[in-house]
Amino acid sequence: MTTLTSGLPFTVQPVAIVKPNEPIKDYETLVGHLQQAAQVEMSTIPMYLYAAYSIQTKGHNQWQPGISAFRTIVAIAIEEMLHLCLVRNLLLALGAGDRITFDDRDFIPRYPSKMLHRVPDLELHLKACSPQLMEDIFCPLELPATLDAPPQPDQYQTLGQFYQAIEEGLVRVDQVEGKKLWKYAKESAAWQYQRAYWNRDGGGEPIVITDLPTALEALKVVVEQGEGIDPENATVPIDPVNPTPGLDELSHYARFLRIQQGIEPIGDVRNILTDPKxxxxxxxxxxxxxxxxxxxxxxxxxxxxxxxxxxxxxxxxxxxxxxxxxxxxxxxxxxxxxxxxxxxxxxxxxxxxxxxxxxxxxxxxxxxxxxxxxxxxxxxxxxxxxxxxxxxxxxxxxxxxxxxxxxxxxxxxxxxxxxxxxxxxxxxxxx
CATH class of the missing domain: 1.20.1260 (Ferritin)
Structure with a gap:
């Protein structure tokens, strides 16, 4: 049995005590889960950038091996930054904007480390890009949840289950607290990240969260872009909140799988250290x-x-x-x-x-x-x-x-x- 505090790649700054085997029922537990969700998102960004940077692209034209894999991984990393910002927007809307700081010794991940909330264990590394890296770490990390996978408060086989637990907890706390839960939401809108997002090879956009429906929209963007999409569907809307027929992109899992299978060849990769210090x-x-x-x-x-x-x-x-x-x-x-x-x-x-x-x-x-x-x-x-x-x-x-x-x-x-x-x-x- 893996509890919510096991395998942390960094010290949680200050997070409410999470009770194993119990769903999210109160404000502090909800906020604690969101803080940890932000840390999960943050742990992916350096890994993805490290793998992308390892691909030799200079002196290559846009059609040669490596360029497509590089752009794919960078685009996913930028989408993860969007997810990180959406989680922080939600914390602001809940009046918990002071609970998280990105430039903080205890928030920035360290490698190697075990992925938070993952059963079985998944060890995260800074490694050069390779099909094996996709198979061993990136694809399992973004593994889609099956349609019948219930969320569990103490262990998760996928990030989709973890976010589903947060979503159900958000609805549950909203039913208990009502307007009190969103007391600071409208005021916080001016402070939320809401524009200037740019990702030429990826989708999604910032969402200003002011109530339960907009909060659920933000979580939908996070999940549908990669963390928990239905495994039967490889594509997701470029704009998950306002889907348009024909405007789709591959999920994170599907894009990493294409690199693993050689559909998007990696090309030459630099001879670099793993988990450097x-x-x-x-x-x-x-x-x-x-x-x-x-x-x-x-x-x-x-x-x-x-x-x-x-x-x-x-x-x-x-x-x-x-x-x-x-x-x-x-x-x-x-x-x-x-x-x-x-x-x-x-x-x-x-x-x-x-x-x-x-x-x-x-x-x-x-x-x-x-x-x-x-x-x-x-x-x-x-x-x-x-x-x-x-x-x-x-x-x-x-x-x-x-x-x-x-x-x-x-x-x-x-x-x-x-x-x-x-x-x-x-x-x-x-x-």
């Missing part, structure tokens, strides 16, 4: 890996800041929130990917005497910015530190500098430490 590296890989992790955490911090700023009806194009909305996705392609690509070409340690060297890779570890940054002075911000890290790395990796480079993009990003937060109202915690 900065402690495994030698210079110059160490400095480059630190830059990646700082940029990764800064991207998450931008999203956190977005959730602490309300949308405005005037001067939107000059508002701090608008800048964040337009920047954090571009940071993935223009900042994280180029650094990761360089890492995967850089030997992790001194090359061996015989055979090719094994290269480093992005470790997706929490980066602890220096404590003096908390002063938020002109010269002590996370953005300034990020620029400094980039300047240190440029001596070994000149590709990071120049026009339209990583360093150029960093200078164009918002300085989040100079943007005052305006957090939404939260519901008092139950005693």
């Amino acid at each position: 900065i402690s495994d590296f030698k210079e110059p890989a160490v400095g480059l890996a630190k830059l990646f992790n700082a940029a990764y955490c800064y991207t998450l911090a931008m999203l956190d800041k977005l959730y602490n700023l309300p949308a405005t009806l005037t001067a939107e194009t000059t508002s701090p929130r608008y800048h964040l909305e337009r920047t954090f996705i571009s940071a993935m392609s223009g900042m994280l990917y180029p650094i990761a690509d360089l890492l995967m070409q850089t030997p992790a340690t001194k090359p061996p005497q015989d055979g090719p060297p094994q290269c480093a890779g992005p470790t997706f570890e929490y980066y602890d910015f220096p404590s003096e940054i908390k002063k938020s002075g002109a010269d002590h911000t996370r953005k300034r530190h990020l620029i400094w890290l980039c300047d240190q790395a440029i001596s070994h990796f000149p590709e990071l500098g120049g026009d339209n480079s990583v360093r150029w993009l960093i200078t164009k990003m918002p300085d989040i430490d100079h943007v005052a937060s305006q957090p939404p109202t939260s519901r008092p915690r139950s005693k």
Whole structure:
């Protein structure tokens, strides 16, 4: 028997005690499940990006092997980011927006680790892309639930069952609390992620949650795009909330299965470490890996800041929130990917005497910015530190500098430490 707290790849920050063998019946247990749902979604994103980054695509045209698999996996990773944001939108609507922070040591996953809420155990890894990776981890992770699979509060064979338990719990708590459950929902709408979502190869869109029907719509998007779709149906609507005949896409499971079966060939893959840690590296890989992790955490911090700023009806194009909305996705392609690509070409340690060297890779570890940054002075911000890290790395990796480079993009990003937060109202915690 696997309980809800087993196999955690990270420390849950503070989550209500979940009672095994009991359905979700109260507010705190519902919120606890949603916090853990966010952590499940977060645990997939680094894994998928690592696999995608490992595919050699530079110098290839769009029809050669690897390009399609790369775009497929990146598109799924961006959809997982959408799912992460939809879960956080729901927490905001429930007055629990203060229960989660993306840029947090205890929220960012570590690898290897066991997947939360999975029976039998499924170990998650950062690994180079391969058909075996699809078969062993990615397909089982996105495994569809059978139509007769009941949700269980203490163990789940699929994420679809887990989300079904949340859905039934949401309906049950709504019946008990009624309007009290959604007391902060309309007010929180201005703080929810609601626009600027971009995914050229994937579907779905942000949903503003203000009541039970919109909450169920958000959960439908999460489930139908991959976590629990009926195994008899390989396709799902591009817009699950407003399906249009003919506008469909493959589920996450079906897309990974195509890569496993070679329908979408992977092509050449870099010789990189599995589950890398900065402690495994030698210079110059160490400095480059630190830059990646700082940029990764800064991207998450931008999203956190977005959730602490309300949308405005005037001067939107000059508002701090608008800048964040337009920047954090571009940071993935223009900042994280180029650094990761360089890492995967850089030997992790001194090359061996015989055979090719094994290269480093992005470790997706929490980066602890220096404590003096908390002063938020002109010269002590996370953005300034990020620029400094980039300047240190440029001596070994000149590709990071120049026009339209990583360093150029960093200078164009918002300085989040100079943007005052305006957090939404939260519901008092139950005693």
